[in-house]
Amino acid sequence: MNLDLDQGKELLINIIDSEINKDVVTIIAPPFIHLNSFQRMLSHTTIALAAQNCHQQDSGAFTGEVSVEMLKSVGVEYIILGHSERREYYREDSLAVSFKVNNVINKGLRPIYCCGETLNERKENEHFNIVEKQIKEGLFQLNEMELLNCVIAYEPVWAIGTGETASPAQAQEIHSFIRKTIADEYGEMVANNISILYGGSVKPSNAKELFNCPDIDGGLVGGASLDAASFATLTNSF
Numbered sequence: 001m002n003l004d005l006d007q008g009k010e011l012l013i014n015i016i017d018s019e020i021n022k023d024v025v026t027i028i029a030p031p032f033i034h035l036n037s038f039q040r041m042l043s044h045t046t047i048a049l050a051a052q053n054c055h056q057q058d059s060g061a062f063t064g065e066v067s068v069e070m071l072k073s074v075g076v077e078y079i080i081l082g083h084s085e086r087r088e089y090y091r092e093d094s095l096a097v098s099f100k101v102n103n104v105i106n107k108g109l110r111p112i113y114c115c116g117e118t119l120n121e122r123k124e125n126e127h128f129n130i131v132e133k134q135i136k137e138g139l140f141q142l143n144e145m146e147l148l149n150c151v152i153a154y155e156p157v158w159a160i161g162t163g164e165t166a167s168p169a170q171a172q173e174i175h176s177f178i179r180k181t182i183a184d185e186y187g188e189m190v191a192n193n194i195s196i197l198y199g200g201s202v203k204p205s206n207a208k209e210l211f212n213c214p215d216i217d218g219g220l221v222g223g224a225s226l227d228a229a230s231f232a233t234l235t236n237s238f
Contacts, residue, residue, distance in 0.1 A: 218229030
């Protein structure tokens with residue numbers, strides 16, 4: 001929840017004009033009110049558009065909510081689901097998010113499904129159990145082709161906006177675990193072809209080391225995306 005519409009447009013213009021790496025998939029996920037304007041601005045670029053959330057129902061008396069069809073109508077291709085802030089502040093659990101995942105898939109869009117543990121859960125050595133539960137409850141209702149249309153984003157909650165970052169070894173360990181969890185259910189082909197992103201204070205100073213890990217396919221970027229130069233640097237960190 002950053003930047004009004006004019007500020008958002010200015011940032012997007014600066015991003016479009018910067019040296020974005022055309023060989024990586026780049027996705028912008030602004031607030032809802034920016035989406036229609038951003039879609040027009042991005043129409044001549046390779047940058048895709050994402051929404052930060054959606055409702056699980058198609059329509060109805062859900063004041064303040066936005067449906068997948070509404071988002072699709074303004075050019076959205078991806079929808080972030082189950083972000084740690086949605087889980088924490090709005091009490092969304094993985095089972096509830098799974099209904100959103102189903103709806104997004106059924107409408108032909110791609111979910112970016114977030115998972116990750118809190119600091120206490122990591123200190124108690126529960127992070128593997130927590131992440132496994134989130135993955136199974138949120139995604140394992142899908143078939144193989146549906147799952148391959150998803151992107152998974154691992155975000156250690158203790159590293160979001162804190163300046164703390166999981167070490168490359170910690171990040172690789174949990175990414176490898178997620179891939180193995182998928183392989184055990186869907187097989188190696190699916191596990192090896194699904195994109196798993198790291199999200200937790202990713203910035204230009206640590207991106208190369210993180211993205212060089214064999215099971216980290218990219219980043220879900222927060223604060224560093226509010227600066228065009230930093231964002232462009234991140235796209236060139238592979």
